[in-house]
Amino acid sequence: MSQPVIADNQPKAVTLQKGKKYAFCACGHSQTQPFCDGSHKGTGFGPKVFEAEQDGEAFLCQCKQTSNAPYCDGTHQQFSQAQVGQKAPDPGPDKQGPGL
C-alpha cells in the first residue's frame, strides 16, 4: 500500500464525547481533518472508526504517521511545512503505514 498524504504537520485539537464513534481519516485526503469525508475512495485506505474513551479535548494526528492512531504521538515533528499535502516518505521495512 502506498503512503497516506500528510494533511498537516501538527495535530488537531478536537473535543470528543465519551462513547461516541468517530471516523478518523487515514488517507490524508479529507477536507474535514482529522475526520473522514469520503475522499479515500480509490486510495486503498479507509477510515479508522474509533470510540472516544473520555469526554474532552484530544489531539488527533493529521500527519497520518502516528503509531497510536487516531492520536498524535509526536511523529509529525519530522515533517516540514513543505511536505504538507505530499505523500509521506516510505517508512522502510521496519515500519509500514500509519499504524492503522
Ligand code: FES
Ligand atoms: S500529527 Fe502528531 S503524530 Fe501525526
